[in-house]
Amino acid sequence: MCFGKGDWRSYEQGIQKEWLVTNGLGGYASSSIIGVNTRKYHGLLIASLSPPVKRTLVLSKVDERLEVQGRTYNLATNHTGGGVTEFGYVHLQRVSLETFPTFIFSFADIFLQKQIFMIYGENTTVILYRISNGISPAVLRLIPLVNCRDFHWTTRRGQINFAREEIPRGVAVRAVPQVPALHLVCSEGGFTGRDDWFYDMFYPEEQNRGLPAREDHYIPGNFTIALAPGEEKTITFIATLEEVFTLDGEALLEMETRRSHELVERAGQRDSFARSLVRAADAFIVHRRSTGAKSIIAGYHWFSDWGRDAMIALPGLTLVTRRYDDAREILLTFARYCKDGLLPNTFPDAGEEPLYNTVDASLWYFQAVWKYLQYTGDHRFVRRNIYPVLREIIDHHIRGTRFNIRVDEDGLLAAGSPGVQLTWMDARVDEWVVTPRHGKPVEINALWYNALCILRELAGRYKDDFPYDDIMVRCKDNFLKKFWYDQGGYLYDVIGPEGGDASLRPNQVIALSLPFTLVDPQRGARILRRVWQELYATYGLRSLSHYDPRYRGVYGGDRRQRDGAYHQGTVWSWLMGPFVTALRRVYNYSPASRLLAARFLAPFREHLREHGVGYISEIFDGNEPVIPRGAIAQAWGVAEVLRAYVEDVLEIKPG
Structure with a gap:
């Protein structure tokens, strides 16, 4: 994936693409491809102090200036409250985002290449500069912009007191006792300490979201590197919270490149699109310190590990990619937190008690375990570690558990009450539940029957x-009786106290895609046709039919406006996975259905070049031109597109 000047003919065009690299801890580095930070979540080192949470911005960016023959070439691009004040992107010749983001600047008779990567398992960012100097002596100045705040916040001068201490080859910056010192070191030149500030950095993306959009950054000094005429020089700049580090940037780059290539080769995919998604999948598999095992980050920049998202994403992220050890660890992580038959919905950022306000995470857990067995045949692990948890989940659901989750007399699973939202359509603003689905949601009951069948097997x-055969029979007998909406030719979305909710939503597609389904192919074909006509929108499925008067086709504005549209028309990328799988199953895996599945997934090839470059966005507008919104990289979007592409288009099946 390479980009040229045609991708940043204007500032506005240049900020539409963002890059992201991660460290396996929940930490990351990210910005726009022209180097300007447009979000409070952008930065060169967002460290995870209690992996994968307590993420803290410690280094916002490093601005470069090169002085030659009395002229200064400013390579920085910055936006303040007064507008765009520095235009360094005009010197940007080319950007490559293959393994790691690489930026090539060309000015005068000089080339400067800047490559950014992180060390896996460390809160360390490395910038590797390669400079080809011209015929005149030159000086490169590196100016670090430092901060020390939770990545959800913004700060201004005076809120944090910074202290700097010069160390060999650089400086250590301390701010608050809870955060280790930030070491900034450079393999060449020298450091000159001088307290200064970058004032009023402006984040247009935060303003668009109705959030604080300005902040100040501390500058502890600058690094200067002299360049002789015609000199070719490689310079390693490191920002780290670690106590031990090396300045051999070439060796570090080789180590991280080799790891990335090995992950791709392990997956065994030869298709270029599949390989790109395998590489993207790595960003979401992280270490959780509290369990000493792997977990799954739901998305970047702002999500932590969510139970529902993790279980939906697990097959694509860890099984299609043949990362079976990681899959075992993730299954164990969530098994240990199972409580009253429920898996955690979220692990809060501050590390408090997990939240269990979800009805579907524990049911998706069954599906993740089933897929794990299909790929690995590892019944020994499941029998010993997971099977007791599965039985516990079923027992609690039958007896009744938190949030009014219980099996009704008809064998169907009911959940929730007014004011409580437990399904994946969980947007809530203060006391306003945007999509109340309490009662018997269609996908929950499909998952419930699927879970019972898996446990029986x-x-x-x-x-x-x-001892649950009677419940299974009642669930099977009553599902279509209660959910089939013959007039519309699809399934009711929810069965509530007042009957069926005929809102045309994508949840019924999940019912068609599960291995133990309750819907026959004839009805399934009618459902898919209606979903295709009213919900399909290039990069996913709308969360509500565009003919519905409640439909919201654009996702934007403040929190109330955004959450009001989140599940009322916004397109979700992850739903393409169950949609494509349902399509292949309903049409009995015919050659024509395979071709159609490939057509549905093809647009994601181009999408990898926009928004979060190399990743799949969380959501899109329901209205044309279906603009990407939300998180720039979403775990279940990457996972489900990868899984469906490999299993249903390439037809590479488990085992």
């Missing part, structure tokens, strides 16, 4: 009793 294999 495992109980038979493990020679254990299965």
